[in-house]
Amino acid sequence: xxxxxxxxxxxxxxxxxxxxxxxxxxxLSMCVPEFEYRVTAFSYELNKDMIWLIHxxxxxxxxxxxxxxxxxxxxxxxxxxxxxxxxTQVGADGRVDVTSKVIVVRTSPEGVSExxxxxxxxxxxxxxxxxxxxxxxxxxxxxxELGIGSHVPI
Amino acid sequence: MPSRNRETWExxxxxxxxxxxxxxxxxxxxxxxxxxxxxxxxxxxxxxxxSELPDPFDFRTIDHAEVPLVMIRGEDGKVRTFYxxxxxxGAKLFNDLSGNARTKTCFFHHWTFDWRGDxxxxxxxxxxxxxxxxxxxxxxxxxxxxxxxxLIFFNLDDDAGSLTxxxxxxxxxxxxxxxxxxxxxxxxxxxxxxxxxxxWVESNMDxxxxxxxxxxxxxNVITEETLFHRKAELHSGGHITFRGMExxxxxxxxxxxxxxxxxxxxxxxxxxxxxxxxxxxxxxxxGTVMRIDTTTPLTPDTSLVEFRGLGLKDDxxxxxxxxxxxxxxxxxxxxxxxxxxxxxxxxxxxxxRSGGAAYGIICREENLSAQDDGGMRHFYAEWSKWMxxxxxxPKIITA
Ligand code: FES
Ligand SMILES: [Fe+2]
Numbered sequence: 001x002x003x004x005x006x007x008x009x010x011x012x013x014x015x016x017x018x019x020x021x022x023x024x025x026x027x028l029s030m031c032v033p034e035f036e037y038r039v040t041a042f043s044y045e046l047n048k049d050m051i052w053l054i055h056x057x058x059x060x061x062x063x064x065x066x067x068x069x070x071x072x073x074x075x076x077x078x079x080x081x082x083x084x085x086x087x088t089q090v091g092a093d094g095r096v097d098v099t100s101k102v103i104v105v106r107t108s109p110e111g112v113s114e115x116x117x118x119x120x121x122x123x124x125x126x127x128x129x130x131x132x133x134x135x136x137x138x139x140x141x142x143x144x145e146l147g148i149g150s151h152v153p154i
Numbered sequence: 155m156p157s158r159n160r161e162t163w164e165x166x167x168x169x170x171x172x173x174x175x176x177x178x179x180x181x182x183x184x185x186x187x188x189x190x191x192x193x194x195x196x197x198x199x200x201x202x203x204x205s206e207l208p209d210p211f212d213f214r215t216i217d218h219a220e221v222p223l224v225m226i227r228g229e230d231g232k233v234r235t236f237y238x239x240x241x242x243x244g245a246k247l248f249n250d251l252s253g254n255a256r257t258k259t260c261f262f263h264h265w266t267f268d269w270r271g272d273x274x275x276x277x278x279x280x281x282x283x284x285x286x287x288x289x290x291x292x293x294x295x296x297x298x299x300x301x302x303x304x305l306i307f308f309n310l311d312d313d314a315g316s317l318t319x320x321x322x323x324x325x326x327x328x329x330x331x332x333x334x335x336x337x338x339x340x341x342x343x344x345x346x347x348x349x350x351x352x353x354w355v356e357s358n359m360d361x362x363x364x365x366x367x368x369x370x371x372x373x374n375v376i377t378e379e380t381l382f383h384r385k386a387e388l389h390s391g392g393h394i395t396f397r398g399m400e401x402x403x404x405x406x407x408x409x410x411x412x413x414x415x416x417x418x419x420x421x422x423x424x425x426x427x428x429x430x431x432x433x434x435x436x437x438x439x440x441g442t443v444m445r446i447d448t449t450t451p452l453t454p455d456t457s458l459v460e461f462r463g464l465g466l467k468d469d470x471x472x473x474x475x476x477x478x479x480x481x482x483x484x485x486x487x488x489x490x491x492x493x494x495x496x497x498x499x500x501x502x503x504x505x506x507r508s509g510g511a512a513y514g515i516i517c518r519e520e521n522l523s524a525q526d527d528g529g530m531r532h533f534y535a536e537w538s539k540w541m542x543x544x545x546x547x548p549k550i551i552t553a
Contacts (some may be wrong), residue, residue: 044252046340050381051482052487070490147494148493149345149492
């Protein structure tokens with residue numbers, strides 16, 4: 001089965017839109033039940049790979065559940081700009097590995113935008129059904145200075 | 155309680171001077187310069203953990219301690235600190251954040267230094283002979299360095315007393331955890347925040363803010379009963395240990411219960427304990443994982459905070475994963491608690507920076523238990539000694 005790169009691009013843009021729009025249920029509906037999400041970074045200080053966040057579906061669900069109560073400024077928005085750089089079909093199981101560059105811009109409630117993070121999405125996407133689904137996402141951050149940080153997955 | 159006019163707002167609170175802080179202490183540029191000279195240039199400050207320099211010739215640069223520094227483990231196993239500055243014409247010598255180098259050759263004119271800081275070669279040295287500039291006059295500037303329980307400290311003051319005297323028994327609550335088995339740093343990140351450095355230091359002593367955190371409100375892990383198990387021990391030198399509190403993680407499914415088998419040495423999986431060291435470092439643990447914060451002042455209104463997460467060097471892959479998860483839950487850059495704490499520090503800073511806030515009140519008294527402000531008072535008593543000024547009226551020089 002050939003993979004249509006255009007479909008992959010559309011799908012990842014939809015995922016980014018759901019995250020930008022804080023439509024958490026929409027986001028989760030685009031993932032398989034055994035979805036695994038992680039945020040990683042390499043520390044040049046320690047010369048080590050680090051995991052900054054790791055969740056399965058349940059973990060993400062409880063994270064999203066407390067988000068409305070987490071302290072922070074209401075009206076802060078994130079915008080994820082992605083560009084797909086590589087799509088590799090792994091085998092006959094209908095899974096593809098997709099690498100995208102991602103730039104995240106954070107905009108304050110006053111409307112001031114700043115670069116929040118730069119990195120890559122390393123995704124595994126299941127394309128065997130009618131609609132693609134995320135099986136795994138690793139957000140590999142180049143940016144390690146995130147200011148006060150974020151409660152929202154990048 | 156009636157609201158106040160300017161006069162009553164700006165009038166010092168009717169409290170002992172030890173129990174409040176004047177806004178000036180957070181925002182005045184001259185006081186800030188004085189803090190750098192009187193405290194930061196003279197105090198023992200945490201540089202890094204032993205595990206960050208595991209092998210001979212490993213180095214680690216520190217870029218934000220007023221002077222660029224480099225810490226190097228020598229062939230003799232001892233860690234030394236130097237100004238990370240070439241003695242020839244001032245170029246920064248080590249540009250990488252970490253690495254391994256038996257000798258270091260400056261990129262500019264190729265003077266070479268060894269791990270003792272000695273200048274061991276200069277290309278074409280003959281033209282120096284006329285004026286007798288010998289290689290032995292060209293060594294690096296060494297900075298006092300010592301360690302306790304694997305924590306490596308530096309002191310910019312050549313006349314500093316010993317680290318042992320400086321710390322006294324302040325690290326006793328963490329001795330077993332740091333020494334029984336080898337400990338390793340697995341997480342490092344830094345955050346430049348819009349707050350005075352003391353506002354971050356305070357956040358680790360101010361337990362009254364506990365209910366700010368949604369996870370603590372929701373899971374009810376802090377109860378009237380457990381609160382009073384916590385006691386602050388005030389060590390000489392301005393250091394403090396908060397301990398005695400155990401956290402029951404089983405209240406709600408949101409936070410997974412912790413397995414005793416994963417506790418670090420000397421702790422239970424529920425231990426909640428912290429030791430702020432004067433002036434700018436805090437060690438803390440939540441039983442299965444440790445954290446070290448180091449706060450460096452950049453300007454009166456901005457600070458760089460370094461966050462380290464520590465586990466056991468010989469962790470199995472599974473145990474390390476547990477520690478990483480439990481570290482990230484409360485303490486990672488994308489955790490429940492850390493972004494809230496940093497948010498709070500920045501919001502308080504905004505209040506003082508604007509001149510809106512006049513004083514900070516630190517007068518809660520509960521026999522150094524529960525949510526007593528005694529930790530902060532102990533910090534400011536020490537600050538006052540070093541500064542020769544009281545924090546409640548810093549305009550007046552006392553020493
Ligand atoms: S500045 Fe380093 S060798 Fe000249
Ligand atoms: Fe907190």
